[in-house]
Structure formats: structure tokens, C-alpha cells
Amino acid sequence: MSKAVSAMNGASFAGLAKVTETGLGGMITLRGDFASAKFQTAVKAATGTQVPATRKIAFGDRGAAAWMSPDELLLLVDYDSADAVVAKLSEDLATEHHMAVNVSDARACFAVSGDAAREVIAKVAPVDLEAGQFEAGDFRRTRFAQVAGAFWLDETGSFHIVCFRSVAVYMYDLLCTAAHPQSKVGIYA
Amino acid sequence: MLILECPYCGVRAEETELHGGGEAHLKRFGPGSTDDEFHDYLFMKENPRGVHLERWRHVNGCGKWFHAARCTQTLEVFGTYSAQTTEPPQEIKDKISAKRPGWTWREFKG
Numbered sequence: 001m002s003k004a005v006s007a008m009n010g011a012s013f014a015g016l017a018k019v020t021e022t023g024l025g026g027m028i029t030l031r032g033d034f035a036s037a038k039f040q041t042a043v044k045a046a047t048g049t050q051v052p053a054t055r056k057i058a059f060g061d062r063g064a065a066a067w068m069s070p071d072e073l074l075l076l077v078d079y080d081s082a083d084a085v086v087a088k089l090s091e092d093l094a095t096e097h098h099m100a101v102n103v104s105d106a107r108a109c110f111a112v113s114g115d116a117a118r119e120v121i122a123k124v125a126p127v128d129l130e131a132g133q134f135e136a137g138d139f140r141r142t143r144f145a146q147v148a149g150a151f152w153l154d155e156t157g158s159f160h161i162v163c164f165r166s167v168a169v170y171m172y173d174l175l176c177t178a179a180h181p182q183s184k185v186g187i188y189a
Numbered sequence: 190m191l192i193l194e195c196p197y198c199g200v201r202a203e204e205t206e207l208h209g210g211g212e213a214h215l216k217r218f219g220p221g222s223t224d225d226e227f228h229d230y231l232f233m234k235e236n237p238r239g240v241h242l243e244r245w246r247h248v249n250g251c252g253k254w255f256h257a258a259r260c261t262q263t264l265e266v267f268g269t270y271s272a273q274t275t276e277p278p279q280e281i282k283d284k285i286s287a288k289r290p291g292w293t294w295r296e297f298k299g
Contacts, residue, residue: 055198069251070197126203141198142206143249 004079007108007168015179017114021172022160025109026063026082028075030089032098042092046085047075057139057152066139066152074150074162079104108168112175113158118188121151121159123178129188145174191259196269198251210244213256214275214295238262240285240292242277245269258285 008021032039034051043051048060051073057066063077063085077085082102089100112120122129124144134140139152147170149163163171177183191204200206212234218226235241241261246254256274258267258281267284270277277285277297285292286299293299 055200067198069253072252126205140200141250141252148249 004105007165008172011172013172013176013179015176015181016116016184017112017120017179019120019172019175019179020111020113021168022109022111024079025104025107026077026079026085026102027104027107027162028077028082028086028089029068029099029101029103030073030075031071031100032093032096034071034073036096038093038096039098042089043073043075045092046089047077052139055139056137058137066150068141068150106165108163108165108171110161110163110171110175111158112161112179113156116179116184116188117157117159119185120175120178121161122187123183123185124174125149125151131188144171147171191264191266193245193255193257193259193266193269195247195250195253196255196271197253198247200247200250202247202250206247206249208246208248210246210254213242213244214277214297235295237294240267240289240294242294242297244272260289 004024006021006023010021010023012018012020040051043065047063047065049058049065052058052065052067055067057064063075066074068074082104086100086102118129125142127140127142128134134153136153136155139150141150143149144163147163147167149161149171151159151161153159161171192201193207194201215230218230239260239262241259243257244254245257254272255269256272257269258277259265267288268281270281282299291299
């Protein structure tokens with residue numbers, strides 16, 4: 001098999017904030033009934049964490065689970081183990097109505113870090129990023145200018161963005177423009 | 190700017206995250222219906238000045254469809270509610286009645 005590469009091959013840009021393409025990540029779309037005990041056990045087995053609360057992301061020892069909608073989770077695992085995790089989920093949920101798909105290669109991931117990270121995101125997404133309104137562990141699906149994307153904030157103050165691979169170049173250029181060194185607004189400073 | 194709270198994910202989403210889906214609570218007429226019924230279903234939409242019930246989709250968000258009750262004249266939003274219903278819940282009707290006593294919309298009224 002050919003060597004897997006991410007959409008932007010790890011490109012990075014340093015401006016108001018540091019924009020980095022974070023490379024290959026394992027991503028699984030999992031749909032099902034959150035209230036079902038089997039579903040909860042399967043999520044725990046796949047990622048090591050519980051089913052997250054609404055608009056939250058929960059981290060476990062083998063990955064993370066993010067709340068996408070009332071019946072959909074995004075599971076983040078190692079790129080190489082994604083297929084195995086999907087196989088396990090399909091086995092665990094065989095008797096339940098569900099869907100588990102490895103979407104790793106359909107996605108691109110970015111990180112925005114630094115003092116102005118909140119401002120850079122706020123420029124392009126219609127989300128209140130005031131401290132206290134959006135905190136570590138919060139997860140939000142929204143749009144970034146003209147494309148759909150989701151993001152969360154980690155404990156170190158870095159934002160992680162997930163979007164479709166087909167719009168990776170647009171997303172990277174957009175974030176770099178928003179992080180242009182001479183474009184400071186200072187609203188969250 | 191229209192701001193609706195998505196009843197599924199709780200986000201107070203502004204217009205650019207949403208997509209309008211037209212009139213709410215349509216009764217569908219398909220195979221077996223008369224031509225007149227099918228015509229009315231397809232073309233005779235409510236277009237009120239005032240209280241209106243609409244479908245919206247949180248397209249750049251959780252992706253779910255939901256219902257919204259709002260006023261087309263003032264852009265005031267009375268409330269949003271689940272898509273899994275064929276009529277507005279009493280709570281929404283009460284909220285509309287509080288602001289627009291005597292309102293009617295198709296077969297629904299305060």
C-alpha cells in the first residue's frame with residue numbers, strides 16, 4: 001500500500017497564532033443510540049472514555065470521543081488502529097442499529113495555538129469565544145468562513161480544528177490569513 | 190440577524206449556521222390524492238405577515254432539522270421546538286399567545 005500523507009503534509013505558519021496542520025489522525029464516525037448500554041460500553045472500549053455530554057469532547061487513554069449531534073459521535077484514535085477499532089465497534093454493536101465508519105482519510109486536522117488563538121478562530125467562525133463561554137473540553141461544529149468544520153479547545157489553550165480534506169487548503173489559507181501578523185484586533189487580549 | 194436556539198445541540202445559532210426549510214407542519218398528499226390536494230400541498234404555502242411556523246436546519250452545526258415559531262414582521266422569535274411533532278407544543282403556543290393574543294396559523298390558534 002502507498003504511504004499515507006495528510007492533506008497539507010504538516011504545513012505550519014507563525015503569525016498572531018501558530019497554525020499547524022497536525023497530520024494524520026484516526027477518525028471514526030459513530031452513530032447510534034447514546035442511551036443504550038451497549039453503545040456506551042462500545043465507546044468506552046474504543047476510546048477509554050464515556051459518551052461525552054452535549055457539545056463536549058471527552059478524552060480517554062486510547063483516544064477521544066466528541067459530541068457531533070444527538071445521535072453521532074466523532075471518535076479520535078490512532079491513525080493506524082482506526083480500521084481495527086471500526087471492526088471492534090461493528091462487532092460490539094452487531095445487534096444494535098448503528099453506523100461506524102473510518103473517515104480518517106476524508107478529513108484534515110489543524111491546530112491553532114498561541115495568545116491570539118481565540119481571536120484567530122473568532123474572526124472566521126460565528127461562535128462566542130469569550131473566555132468562560134468556550135473552555136477546554138468544549139466542542140463545537142460550525143462553519144469557518146465558507147466551509148463546515150468542528151473545533152475544540154484543549155487544556156494547553158490550543159484549538160484543534162477538523163474539516164473535510166477536500167477543503168484543507170482553503171482552511172489552511174483562511175487560518176493563515178486570520179493569523180496574519182498585522183491583523184491583530186485584540187478583542188480577547 | 191436572526192438567531193435561533195437549536196433544540197438539539199442548544200447552540201444559539203445565527204442565520205449563517207442555519208438553512209431555512211420552508212413552512213412547518215405540512216400535510217403531505219402523495220399517490221392516491223386528488224389533483225387539487227396535490228396542487229395545494231405543492232404550491233399553496235402560508236406566507237403570513239406576523240406569526241409564522243417554519244422548518245429550519247442547523248446545517249453548519251449538528252445537522253438536525255427543527256421547528257421555529259417567529260414573527261415575519263418584527264423578526265421576533267417566540268421559540269424553537271423539536272422536529273418530531275406534527276403540531277407546535279402547548280408551551281410554544283402559550284409563548285406566542287403572550288405576545289400576539291388571538292393569533293392563528295392554518296388550523297392552529299392561541
